[in-house]
Each structure stands twice: as C-alpha cells, then as structure tokens.
Amino acid sequence: MKRLKIKEVLTNGKTETQTLVKGWVRTKRGSKNVNFIALNDGSTIHNLQVVADVAKFDEQLLHEINTGASLAVEGTLSKSQGSGQNVELLAEKIELLGKADPDKYPIQPKKHTLEFLRENAHLRFRTNTFGAVFRIRHAMAFAIHKYFNKKGFYYLHTPIITASDAEGAGQMFRVSTLDAVNPPLTEEGKPDFSKDFFGRPTNLTVSGQLEGELGALALGEIYTFGPTFRAENSNTTRHLAEFWMIEPEMAFYDLKDNMDLAEEFLKYLISYALEYCSDDLYFLADRLKQEEKGKPQDQRSMDLVEKLQFVLNSSFVRLTYTEAIDILKNSKPFKKNKFQFPVDWGIDLQSEHERYLVEKHFKCPVILTDYPRDIKAFYMKQNDDGKTVRAMDVLFPQIGEIIGGSQREESLEKLETRMKEMNVPAEEMWWYLDTRRFGSVVHSGFGLGFERFILFVTGMGNIRDVIAFPRTPKNAEF
Amino acid sequence: MKRLKIKEVLTNGKTETQTLVKGWVRTKRGSKNVNFIALNDGSTIHNLQVVADVAKFDEQLLHEINTGASLAVEGTLSKSQGSGQNVELLAEKIELLGKADPDKYPIQPKKHTLEFLRENAHLRFRTNTFGAVFRIRHAMAFAIHKYFNKKGFYYLHTPIITASDAEGAGQMFRVSTLDAVNPPLTEEGKPDFSKDFFGRPTNLTVSGQLEGELGALALGEIYTFGPTFRAENSNTTRHLAEFWMIEPEMAFYDLKDNMDLAEEFLKYLISYALEYCSDDLYFLADRLKQEEKGKPQDQRSMDLVEKLQFVLNSSFVRLTYTEAIDILKNSKPFKKNKFQFPVDWGIDLQSEHERYLVEKHFKCPVILTDYPRDIKAFYMKQNDDGKTVRAMDVLFPQIGEIIGGSQREESLEKLETRMKEMNVPAEEMWWYLDTRRFGSVVHSGFGLGFERFILFVTGMGNIRDVIAFPRTPKNAEF
Numbered sequence: 001m002k003r004l005k006i007k008e009v010l011t012n013g014k015t016e017t018q019t020l021v022k023g024w025v026r027t028k029r030g031s032k033n034v035n036f037i038a039l040n041d042g043s044t045i046h047n048l049q050v051v052a053d054v055a056k057f058d059e060q061l062l063h064e065i066n067t068g069a070s071l072a073v074e075g076t077l078s079k080s081q082g083s084g085q086n087v088e089l090l091a092e093k094i095e096l097l098g099k100a101d102p103d104k105y106p107i108q109p110k111k112h113t114l115e116f117l118r119e120n121a122h123l124r125f126r127t128n129t130f131g132a133v134f135r136i137r138h139a140m141a142f143a144i145h146k147y148f149n150k151k152g153f154y155y156l157h158t159p160i161i162t163a164s165d166a167e168g169a170g171q172m173f174r175v176s177t178l179d180a181v182n183p184p185l186t187e188e189g190k191p192d193f194s195k196d197f198f199g200r201p202t203n204l205t206v207s208g209q210l211e212g213e214l215g216a217l218a219l220g221e222i223y224t225f226g227p228t229f230r231a232e233n234s235n236t237t238r239h240l241a242e243f244w245m246i247e248p249e250m251a252f253y254d255l256k257d258n259m260d261l262a263e264e265f266l267k268y269l270i271s272y273a274l275e276y277c278s279d280d281l282y283f284l285a286d287r288l289k290q291e292e293k294g295k296p297q298d299q300r301s302m303d304l305v306e307k308l309q310f311v312l313n314s315s316f317v318r319l320t321y322t323e324a325i326d327i328l329k330n331s332k333p334f335k336k337n338k339f340q341f342p343v344d345w346g347i348d349l350q351s352e353h354e355r356y357l358v359e360k361h362f363k364c365p366v367i368l369t370d371y372p373r374d375i376k377a378f379y380m381k382q383n384d385d386g387k388t389v390r391a392m393d394v395l396f397p398q399i400g401e402i403i404g405g406s407q408r409e410e411s412l413e414k415l416e417t418r419m420k421e422m423n424v425p426a427e428e429m430w431w432y433l434d435t436r437r438f439g440s441v442v443h444s445g446f447g448l449g450f451e452r453f454i455l456f457v458t459g460m461g462n463i464r465d466v467i468a469f470p471r472t473p474k475n476a477e478f
Numbered sequence: 479m480k481r482l483k484i485k486e487v488l489t490n491g492k493t494e495t496q497t498l499v500k501g502w503v504r505t506k507r508g509s510k511n512v513n514f515i516a517l518n519d520g521s522t523i524h525n526l527q528v529v530a531d532v533a534k535f536d537e538q539l540l541h542e543i544n545t546g547a548s549l550a551v552e553g554t555l556s557k558s559q560g561s562g563q564n565v566e567l568l569a570e571k572i573e574l575l576g577k578a579d580p581d582k583y584p585i586q587p588k589k590h591t592l593e594f595l596r597e598n599a600h601l602r603f604r605t606n607t608f609g610a611v612f613r614i615r616h617a618m619a620f621a622i623h624k625y626f627n628k629k630g631f632y633y634l635h636t637p638i639i640t641a642s643d644a645e646g647a648g649q650m651f652r653v654s655t656l657d658a659v660n661p662p663l664t665e666e667g668k669p670d671f672s673k674d675f676f677g678r679p680t681n682l683t684v685s686g687q688l689e690g691e692l693g694a695l696a697l698g699e700i701y702t703f704g705p706t707f708r709a710e711n712s713n714t715t716r717h718l719a720e721f722w723m724i725e726p727e728m729a730f731y732d733l734k735d736n737m738d739l740a741e742e743f744l745k746y747l748i749s750y751a752l753e754y755c756s757d758d759l760y761f762l763a764d765r766l767k768q769e770e771k772g773k774p775q776d777q778r779s780m781d782l783v784e785k786l787q788f789v790l791n792s793s794f795v796r797l798t799y800t801e802a803i804d805i806l807k808n809s810k811p812f813k814k815n816k817f818q819f820p821v822d823w824g825i826d827l828q829s830e831h832e833r834y835l836v837e838k839h840f841k842c843p844v845i846l847t848d849y850p851r852d853i854k855a856f857y858m859k860q861n862d863d864g865k866t867v868r869a870m871d872v873l874f875p876q877i878g879e880i881i882g883g884s885q886r887e888e889s890l891e892k893l894e895t896r897m898k899e900m901n902v903p904a905e906e907m908w909w910y911l912d913t914r915r916f917g918s919v920v921h922s923g924f925g926l927g928f929e930r931f932i933l934f935v936t937g938m939g940n941i942r943d944v945i946a947f948p949r950t951p952k953n954a955e956f
C-alpha cells in the first residue's frame with residue numbers, strides 16, 4: 001500500500017478509503033476507551049488525528065506511543081467527529097517504527113524557549129514553529145529562482161574560496177591546509193603561502209559581486225545565491241558568521257532600473273509567500289501575537305500577514321540620502337535628542353534612523369539613493385558632484401536595510417583613480433578591470449541577505465532561528 | 479525606447495518596427511558600402527546581424543566597432559536578405575558604449591584553446607561555447623529546484639563551516655581566524671583552537687548529508703544544493719577543490735525508493751535540458767563533432783543530443799556489486815588482462831570497470847547496489863549477510879559514477895557498533911545519533927556532483943570548463 005503524505009490526506013483524502021500514513025507523534029491524549037494521536041510528517045503544519053480504539057491494540061504498544069515516536073498507521077479515513085479537523089484516521093494497524101523515551105526526548109509537548117530549541121537545533125525542525133519557518137524558507141528560495149529564471153537571469157555560482165576581498169574591508173576567515181602548528185615559513189619568518197593548497201593566501205568570500213559582474217558583462221543578467229561569510233565578533237540577533245546572499249547583477253541597468261527590479265523582486269517574493277505559505281504564515285502570525293500578549297498595545301508588532309500585505313501594496317518611497325538627512329534633522333526624535341547616534345551629512349545611517357524614516361515618517365518601505373562616496377565601496381558609480389555615488393539601500397520596517405546595491409562605475413579611468421584613493425590593489429584585480437577595459441557598459445546590481453529577509457517574512461526575532469544550523473562566535477555545533 | 483533582448487528579437491521581433499538592442503560585438507565583416515556586425519547580449523547563442531550602411535556613419539565610429547566592443551543599436555528590424563538568419567537590424571543609430579582594443583582584447587574571433595580561455599575565465603563567458611555551457615548550467619540548477627519543489631521536498635541550507643567530517647575520511651580545508659604566524663598555543667604547544675572564532679577546530683564541509691538527515695527526519699523530504707570541498711591534491715579533468723553537490727534525503731524511503739527517485743530525477747533533468755536548451759545543446763553537439771573530427775570513427779563520442787535521448791529512453795539496469803564483479807571476471811578485457819586495476823570482490827571499482835559495465839556490457843546506465851561494507855561509509859544500512867551494505871551507485875556512460883547513495887542505518891545499536899569499528903567519534907556526533915534514539919525511521923538519500931552532471935549534459939571534457947571559476951591545486955584566480 002502506498003503511503004500518503006499528511007498534507008495530501010488533509011486536503012484531498014477520500015473518506016471511507018483505506019489509507020496509510022507515516023510520521024512522528026506530536027501528542028497523544030485519550031480516555032480509557034480511545035487514544036487520539038496527533039501525527040505529523042513535515043508536509044504541513046497540520047497534524048492528522050489518528051483514532052485508536054484501546055481494545056484493538058496491544059497495551060504495551062499504546063504505552064510506547066509517546067511524543068517523538070515514529071509510526072506507520074493504516075486505517076480508514078473518516079469524517080471527523082470532533083472539531084479542529086475535517087478528517088481523522090480510524091487506526092486498524094499501528095506499527096511503532098522508532099521509540100522516543102519520554103524521560104529523554106527533549107522536545108516534549110510544552111512550551112520550549114527558543115534558546116532551548118537552538119541548543120537542540122537537530123530536533124527543532126520537529127516543532128510547529130521551526131517546521132513553519134523552514135517550509136517558508138524553502139518556498140522563498142524557490143520563489144527567488146523562479147523569479148529570476150522567468151526574467152531570463154542566469155544563476156551563477158561564484159567562488160566560495162577566494163583570494164580577493166570584494167568589499168575591501170571584510171573580516172575574513174582564512175582557508176588553509178598548511179600545518180596549523182608548524183607551517184612552512186618564508187625567509188622573513190612568515191607562513192609560506194606559496195606552499196599552501198592554492199599557492200597563495202585564501203579566504204572565504206564576503207560577496208560574489210565582483211565575479212557576478214564578470215558574468216553579467218557577457219551573459220546580460222545573472223544572479224548569485226550562495227553562502228557568504230563574515231568573521232565579525234558580533235553576538236547579536238542580526239549577525240551570522242555564515243549566511244546566504246542573493247546578488248543579481250545586470251548589464252545595461254542604471255540605478256532606476258536597479259530600484260525597479262529590487263522593488264518588483266521583493267514584492268514577488270512576498271506575494272509568493274502569501275499565496276503558497278498561508279497555513280504557516282497564519283500559524284506564525286498567531287505565535288507572534290501570543291509572544292507579545294504581555295506587551296503594551298503600542299509596542300506590539302503589526303499582524304504578520306497584514307504587514308506583508310501592507311508592503312506588497314505600498315509604493316516604495318524613493319529619495320536621496322541628502323534628503324533623508326534633512327528629514328532626520330527636522331524630526332522630533334532628533335530635536336528631542338532621542339537618537340542614540342549622531343545625524344550629520346556623511347555619516348552612515350544607523351538602524352534607528354532607517355526605522356524612523358520607514359516606520360514613523362513615511363510609513364512604508366523606502367529606497368535611499370546617492371550616498372556619500374566616502375562611506376561606500378570603490379566600485380560604485382560616481383556622481384558628477386564629486387561627493388556622492390549611485391548607491392541605493394532598500395529599508396524595511398522592523399529590519400532596516402534589507403537590500404544594498406548600486407549602479408557600478410563603468411569608466412576604467414574613474415574606477416582606477418578611486419581604487420588608488422582607497423588603497424584597493426588594482427594589480428590583483430586585473431580581471432575585474434578588464435571588464436571596463438573591453439566592452440564596458442552601464443550596469444547595476446544589489447545584494448539581499450536571505451536570512452534578514454526570512455526574518456521579515458516569518459516575523460521571527462533572532463536570525464539564528466531562520467537558518468538551520470547557525471554559525472556565530474564560539475558556535476559551530478551540528 | 480525600451481531595449482529588447484536579442485533572444486526576443488530573434489524569436490518574436492516584428493519586422494518593420496523600430497528596435498533597440500544592446501550587446502557585445504562578436505564579429506564585424508563588410509565591404510566598402512556596408513558593415514555586418516554580429517551582436518550578442520548573452521540571452522541566446524545566436525547573434526543578431528546588424529547591418530550598417532557605411533555612408534550613414536562616422537568612419538571613426540565604424541573603425542572602433544571591433545570584437546568585444548559594446549554597442550547600443552537602434553534601427554528597423556527587417557527580413558534578412560542573407561542566409562543564416564531570419565531577421566536583421568538595419569542600423570539607424572549606433573552608440574559605441576565601450577571599446578575593445580583589438581591589439582589587447584584576448585577573445586578574438588578565432589579558435590582559442592580551452593586552456594587559454596581558462597586563463598581568461600573572466601572573459602570566456604563571452605564565447606559561444608561558454609555562453610552555452612553556463613546557460614545550460616543555469617537551466618539544470620533551475621530544473622533541480624523545480625523538480626524537488628514539485629515533489630514536496632524542502633531545500634535545506636546545511637552548514638558550510640563545520641566541526642564534523644561527514645565521510646570520516648575527508649581531506650579538509652581548515653577555517654580559522656587565528657594568527658597564521660603566531661597562533662595562541664596550548665600548554666602542549668599546539669594551536670589553541672579554544673581561542674579560534676568558533677572555539678574549536680573547524681573545516682569546510684565535504685557533504686551536507688548528516689545535517690540533511692536531521693532535516694529529513696522531521697520535514698520528511700529535503701534536499702541540499704550547495705558548495706562542498708575536498709583538499710585533495712588531484713590535478714585531473716574530473717576533480718575540483720570546490721564543487722556543488724545536490725543531496726536529497728528522504729524519510730520512509732528504502733533503497734528501491736531511492737533508486738527510483740535517482741532515475742526519475744536524472745531523466746527529468748535530461749528531458750528539461752532537451753526541452754529548454756536545445757539551441758545550446760545543438761551548438762555543443764556540433765562543437766564536439768568538430769573537436770573529434772581527427773579521431774578514428776570508433777573513438778568518437780556518440781552525438782551529444784542522441785546520447786541524452788538515449789539515456790532518457792533507457793531503463794537503468796539494476797544489479798548488485800557481487801553480480802557486477804562476476805560479469806567483470808567473465809569479461810574479455812579481464813581475461814585478456816586489459817584492465818589496469820585488479821578485479822576482486824571487496825575492491826572499489828575503478829572508472830574503467832564502471833565504464834565497461836555501462837558502455838560495453840549493458841550499453842545503458844547501471845545502478846549497482848549492495849557494496850562491500852568495508853569500502854563504504856559508516857552510516858549505510860547493513861545487510862543481514864554481515865558483509866554488504868545497502869549502497870547504490872548510478873553509473874553513466876563517459877562519466878562513470880554520477881550518483882552515490884544508500885539507505886541509511888536506522889538502528890541505533892548497529893550504527894554505534896559500526897562507528898566504534900571504524901573509529902568514528904560517537905561523542906562528537908551525539909546530535910546525529912539522537913535521530914536514531916528518538917523516532918528513528920527507515921530513510922535514504924544520495925548525492926549528485928553537479929559539475930560531473932554538467933560535464934555529461936554539455937559533453938565538455940574537463941570539469942574546469944563547467945564551473946565559472948574553478949578552484950584546483952595552486953589555482954584560486956579571479
């Protein structure tokens with residue numbers, strides 16, 4: 001007999017037919033005569049209710065059906081007598097596939113803290129919350145590929161191990177096979193990287209952008225979707241040492257085209273989530289409400305689904321950095337000295353400033369453009385004012401910056417001058433400069449931090465809860 | 479005026495309408511009166527022929543339209559007078575976006591060796607061959623996501639930086655932020671990894687399987703698609719230090735289900751390539767024929783498209799390792815001492831053996847099962863014979879092993895015993911063993927090396943030519 005997934009049983013299952021399901025026990029409750037077993041197989045957030053007539057089954061078997069145990073259950077699918085589900089499975093055969101000792105199994109049917117579940121990340125997929133989060137994460141990854149594929153972008157795998165530092169300022173992880181205790185040394189007593197695996201010092205990439213540009217300036221429109229790394233000692237709810245980034249890069253796009261793409265892209269993803277993940281989203285929306293019950297009304301989050309619909313239906317406001325600084329300087333919190341960080345033309349905006357613009361002033365997503373060149377990377381297209389570059393940051397409620405991008409400098413001369421000013425080693429980047437030397441064109445791109453976006457979509461508060469096995473300072477478990 | 483992509487112009491372009499295209503010059507030829515410019519923008523392998531009336535344009539402009547230069551061309555789309563294309567663009571405005579000095583631009587319109595193009599990997603996307611390869615690579619990546627999404631598998635991002643060694647025998651890259659010259663030392667004079675970023679020694683992953691199992695034993699069916707690493711000093715046409723793997727892992731699948739999935743999956747990808755990449759495939763098929771013109775008839779490859787259709791229409795033959803050894807021992811090359819490596823029960827099959835089975839004996843793809851346990855990993859399900867495990871390798875013509883997988887050992891006791899025998903540190907893998915401790919179920923999975931598969935689909939001969947920026951011993955350029 002062919003096993004059916006529980007999602008299929010709950011949506012298309014025919015009552016009065018013989019049905020086989022397999023899954024893990026979420027809860028068991030019951031009376032003297034009948035046991036109700038909630039079974040889940042990961043295909044949906046909903047459980048299938050298995051009804052077991054106590055008289056029909058071995059006592060020991062029923063005794064061992066505990067939370068976490070795995071079962072195969074065959075029986076007749078029936079219209080449910082109880083509320084909360086349409087159908088239930090009247091068990092005829094129950095096979096206990098794997099036990100879960102209730103004295104030892106960590107994931108018991110009670111409220112666990114997110115911290116506790118993080119320490120049990122190998123089992124947390126078996127909870128409603130993390131099932132929902134990782135199904136949504138999957139759906140968003142798929143939607144990203146679907147969106148770009150449909151638009152004719154090519155997925156490019158840029159290298160993970162790299163000898164270059166794309167941002168010119170990253171804190172990077174060294175990759176090496178040299179002996180850790182006694183590496184071969186040069187005459188100056190430094191490790192002799194010419195003897196290392198790649199014959200030179202190598203690191204984990206901080207961005208695939210520079211290589212992405214090489215692809216775009218031949219294939220037209222490309223995107224990357226891969227892991228990136230920061231060896232930054234930040235123990236916050238927003239930082240990971242290993243995270244996934246999406247970086248589209250497009251020939252013949254100027255900054256306006258870039259902004260249009262970013263807005264359309266984000267809205268596509270959100271509409272995809274609303275269409276394909278509604279069960280999981282409603283569960284998480286509810287979860288968030290429960291979490292925030294104790295908070296005063298004005299500190300509670302917007303309803304998760306409403307928030308997504310709101311962003312979907314907003315036109316993102318576009319203004320320059322300079323205009324944003326003016327707004328901030330005229331704001332109440334600035335005048336009342338409520339901002340923690342200073343506001344001055346030339347500074348990097350802090351999360352508090354970004355969120356003020358988005359949440360208080362415009363009350364919708366915002367795209368800031370034309371940032372001071374001194375706080376941005378060398379490759380951004382220089383404006384004629386000699387002070388600003390054609391950068392853009394997309395700012396979201398709750399998250400702040402969710403996308404950073406720019407039009408790229410296509411002039412070889414300007415790029416070389418800027419690299420010299422910023423001490424970016426041009427010799428090592430001969431291949432990057434070749435794109436400006438031969439058939440250079442206007443082009444643009446941006447980066448979306450996947451986990452920050454998943455935080456936004458799921459309403460989760462800690463970035464460690466939206467990646468399967470987070471890598472953070474002092475933590476590489478699993 | 480909105481730019482159209484050349485693919486769109488060639489397939490849906492309306493003649494006698496004003497059209498704007500942008501792209502890179504592949505070739506220019508012409509007479510006194512007219513120039514024919516082949517323009518490509520990466521959207522298709524086909525070029526758009528731009529016809530420029532010499533009298534209409536500045537002499538210097540036409541002079542600077544060389545191979546590799548980038549242009550914006552506006553004009554009237556017309557039915558082509560010449561053969562080889564249906565439409566051509568009669569240029570009215572030509573803007574030279576970026577020059578390409580013919581004395582310096584490496585990619586000239588002549589035959590370049592693949593070695594030369596590898597040294598110019600930053601520009602090789604601009605050739606027909608590599609344009610085709612990377613468009614196909616994109617299509618295959620998309621098809622992988624599409625296939626699994628449709629079947630209800632979830633894409634799981636398993637960690638790249640890891641403290642565990644999935645295969646128990648990998649040559650791994652160390653990841654560290656400790657000072658390379660003077661790392662902090664323990665009392666025993668070894669590097670003090672407790673002071674390293676993660677507080678312990680960490681490496682780049684060799685496989686996401688173990689973490690994938692954690693996902694499958696909660697979410698049901700998952701797959702990974704990410705980079706994996708081997709610090710193996712192999713300078714061959716089949717090895718990369720950094721490559722991409724797809725690893726599905728499924729609860730409730732036994733070995734037969736696993737084989738069925740692998741066969742269906744590979745056939746889906748091949749049929750997708752035939753449906754969506756035919757222009758690029760026919761180009762590469764033709765390229766292969768040209769390459770092999772000098773070879774004697776019997777050493778030439780099968781036509782690329784025919785090869786793909788052949789695999790698509792074959793039923794993969796399934797037999798045990800033990801049966802395969804018998805066949806090999808009764809084979810002509812064995813009897814005539816033509817195999818380079820020995821054939822004996824217990825040995826690991828070599829590529830020559832695998833290819834004999836596939837190409838000479840069965841003349842179709844082959845799945846071998848039930849390998850000797852001593853040549854396979856600790857986690858494979860043990861057969862009752864005490865000698866073999868429920869492993870499977872899918873063998874393809876030209877490539878040999880393209881997929882390796884197994885049913886996994888679900889018995890905690892057997893797994894722990896085997897780990898002890900093979901010196902796999904069970905304490906460090908408490909989280910892996912927990913899946914067998916709590917709600918263990920029959921499950922299976924496999925791994926597909928993405929680049930090996932792309933070699934097969936594109937007919938390319940060197941694995942460095944199917945990944946954008948190959949990482950191999952002494953080579954981390956770009």
